[in-house]
Amino acid sequence: xxxxxxxxxxxxxxxxxxxxxxxxxxxxxxxxxxxxxxxxxxxxxxxxxxxxxxxxxxxxxxxxxxxxxxxxxxxxxxxxxxxxxxxxxxxxxxxxxxxxxxxxxxxxxxxxxxxxxxxxxxxxxxxxxxxxxxxxxxxxxxxxxxxxxxxxxxxxxxxxxxxxxxxxxxxxxxxxxxxxxxxxxxxxxxxxxxxxxxxxxxxxxxxxxxxxxxxxxxxxxxxxxxxxxxxxxxxxxxxxxxxxxxxxxxxxxxxxxxxxxxxxxxxxxxxxxxxxxxxxxxxxxxxxxxxxxxxxxxxxxxxxxxxxxxxxxxxxxxxxxxxxxxxxxxxxxxxxxxxxxxxxxxxxxxxxxxxxxxxxxxxxxxxxxxxxxxxxxxxxxxxxxxxxxxxxxxxxxxxxxxxxxxxxxxxxxxxxxxxx
Amino acid sequence: xxxxxxxxxxxxxxxxxxxxxxxxxxxxxxxxxxxxxxxxxxxxxxxxxxxxxxxxxxxxxxxxxxxxxxxxxxxxxxxxxxxxxxxxxxxxxxxxxxxxxxxxxxxxxxxxxxxxxx
Numbered sequence: 001x002x003x004x005x006x007x008x009x010x011x012x013x014x015x016x017x018x019x020x021x022x023x024x025x026x027x028x029x030x031x032x033x034x035x036x037x038x039x040x041x042x043x044x045x046x047x048x049x050x051x052x053x054x055x056x057x058x059x060x061x062x063x064x065x066x067x068x069x070x071x072x073x074x075x076x077x078x079x080x081x082x083x084x085x086x087x088x089x090x091x092x093x094x095x096x097x098x099x100x101x102x103x104x105x106x107x108x109x110x111x112x113x114x115x116x117x118x119x120x121x122x123x124x125x126x127x128x129x130x131x132x133x134x135x136x137x138x139x140x141x142x143x144x145x146x147x148x149x150x151x152x153x154x155x156x157x158x159x160x161x162x163x164x165x166x167x168x169x170x171x172x173x174x175x176x177x178x179x180x181x182x183x184x185x186x187x188x189x190x191x192x193x194x195x196x197x198x199x200x201x202x203x204x205x206x207x208x209x210x211x212x213x214x215x216x217x218x219x220x221x222x223x224x225x226x227x228x229x230x231x232x233x234x235x236x237x238x239x240x241x242x243x244x245x246x247x248x249x250x251x252x253x254x255x256x257x258x259x260x261x262x263x264x265x266x267x268x269x270x271x272x273x274x275x276x277x278x279x280x281x282x283x284x285x286x287x288x289x290x291x292x293x294x295x296x297x298x299x300x301x302x303x304x305x306x307x308x309x310x311x312x313x314x315x316x317x318x319x320x321x322x323x324x325x326x327x328x329x330x331x332x333x334x335x336x337x338x339x340x341x342x343x344x345x346x347x348x349x350x351x352x353x354x355x356x357x358x359x360x361x362x363x364x365x366x367x368x369x370x371x372x373x374x375x376x377x378x379x380x381x382x383x384x385x386x387x388x389x390x391x392x393x394x395x396x397x398x399x400x401x402x403x404x405x406x407x408x409x410x411x412x413x414x415x416x417x418x419x420x
Numbered sequence: 421x422x423x424x425x426x427x428x429x430x431x432x433x434x435x436x437x438x439x440x441x442x443x444x445x446x447x448x449x450x451x452x453x454x455x456x457x458x459x460x461x462x463x464x465x466x467x468x469x470x471x472x473x474x475x476x477x478x479x480x481x482x483x484x485x486x487x488x489x490x491x492x493x494x495x496x497x498x499x500x501x502x503x504x505x506x507x508x509x510x511x512x513x514x515x516x517x518x519x520x521x522x523x524x525x526x527x528x529x530x531x532x533x534x535x536x537x538x
Contacts, residue, residue: 160507161510
C-alpha cells in the first residue's frame with residue numbers, strides 16, 4: 001500500500017478523522033477496513049500534492065491501481081480519535097489496518113534509529129498517549145520530545161528507512177528491537193523510577209496494548225507471546241506494589257488479594273501457548289518465573305528451586321550481571337542467605353553493578369539476615385544514595401531504621417531484589 | 421535512493437596477511453562485485469591507497485595549507501567505497517553486510533544528498 005512512513009501515518013490519521021466525522025451520521029460502511037484504506041490513499045495523494053514532495057517511487061506505489069481523487073480537507077486527528085476509529089474497525093473487520101500497524105512498529109524500531117527515538121516514535125505513532133503525555137512520563141520538556149520526534153522522522157525520510165515489515169530472513173534480527181522497545185515502555189511505567197503515577201500506569205497499559213496487537217499479528221512467535229505474558233503477569237501485581245502511603249511494597253509483603261487474577265490467568269495461558277511453540281527465549285523464561293510467583297499463596301510456598309533453575313537457564317542465554325544478581329537472590333531464598341551472599345560477592349568482585357541500587361539493597365538484606373549488621377547498614381546507605389524515586393527511598397529508609405533500632409531479625413526483609 | 425558504502429578497516433591487518441589470505445579476500449571482493457553488478461545496484465566503486473599516501477588540504481584566509489597524512493588519526497581507516505542505487509535502507513544494509521571487509525572492519529552506510537531534495 002503506502003510506501004512512505006510520514007504519508008502513511010498522516011493519511012491514516014486523516015482518514016480516521018473523516019471516519020469519525022462521517023460514520024456517526026452516515027453509518028459505518030459495509031467494509032470499514034477497505035473504506036479506511038481507500039480513504040487513506042486518497043488522503044495520501046492529497047498530502048503528496050500539498051507537500052510537493054514527489055519522490056517517484058512513493059508516488060508510484062501510491063498511485064498503483066488507484067486513480068487520484070480529491071479528498072476533503074480534514075484536520076489532523078487526535079490520538080483519541082484514532083483510538084476510537086481503530087477500536088471500531090477492529091470490532092467490525094479485518095486485517096489491512098493491522099498490517100499497516102505492523103509495518104509502523106517495525107519502522108519505528110528500525111536499528112538505524114537510536115533507542116530513545118524508537119521508544120518516542122512507537123509511543124507517538126502507535127500509542128494512545130499524546131505527545132505531552134509521553135513527555136511527562138519521561139520527564140522531558142514537550143519541546144525536547146517534539147524535537148526528538150522531528151529528528152527521528154527526518155532520519156526515516158532522509159536515510160530511506162523502509163515502511164515495511166522486514167523480510168522473513170531479517171525478522172530474527174529485527175524483532176528483538178521491537179520487543180525491547182515494548183518492554184522498555186512497560187518498565188518505564190512499572191518500575192516507577194520517577195514521575196506522575198497515573199501517566200506511568202498508562203505506559204504499562206499502553207505497552208500491553210501494543211503487545212496484544214503484536215501477538216495477534218505474529219501468533220507463531222514464542223517470544224512475542226512470552227513478552228505479552230510477562231507484562232501481564234507483572235502488571236497483575238501493579239495495584240499491590242505501591243502502598244496507600246506511596247511506598248514500594250516488595251513481592252513477599254504484597255497483599256496477594258490485590259493481584260489482578262484475570263491478568264494472571266491470561267498471562268499463564270499465553271505462556272503455555274508460547275512454550276508449546278518450542279522456541280524458548282528470555283521473555284518466556286522470565287514469564288515462567290513470574291508465573292511461579294503468581295501461583296504461590298505466600299513467599300514460603302513459592303517454588304524457589306524451580307525459580308533458581310529458570311534463572312540458571314536465563315543466565316546461559318543472557319549472562320548479564322543483573323540476571324546473575326536475581327539468580328543469587330533466588331538461591332538465597334531456596335538454600336539460605338549464605339550461598340546467596342557468596343554469589344553476590346562474586347558479582348561484586350567484577351564491579352559491574354557498583355552503581356546498581358538493587359545490588360546494594362540485596363546485599364544489605366542478606367548481610368542483615370546473617371546478622372552482619374554494620375556491613376548491612378553500610379550497604380543500605382549505599383543503596384539510599386542511588387535510589388531515585390520516593391517510594392524506593394522510603395522503603396530503604398524504613399529498612400535502615402529497623403536495622404538501627406531493632407537489632408533482631410525482621411521476617412519481612414528477606415527478598416530485597418523482590419524478584420521483579 | 422543512492423547510498424555510499426564507506427569501507428573502514430585496519431590497514432595494519434593487511435601487512436600481516438599471508439598471500440593466501442590476501443588472495444582469498446581479493447576473490448571474495450571479486451564475487452561481491454559481480455553479484456552487485458548483476459543486480460543493477462552498482463554505480464561506482466574504488467579501493468583507496470593507504471592513509472600514508474594521503475595529503476590533507478585546507479584553505480584559510482585565502483591561503484592553502486597542505487599537510488601530510490589523513491585529516492584524523494583513527495583506529496580504522498577508510499579504505500574504499502561502493503556507490504549503490506537501491507530502493508531503501510534495508511537493501512543498502514543487505515549489500516553492506518555482504519562486503520567482505522564487514523567481517524573484520526565496518527561499513528558505514530550514508531544516503532546521498534540528491535540535488536532535488538531539501
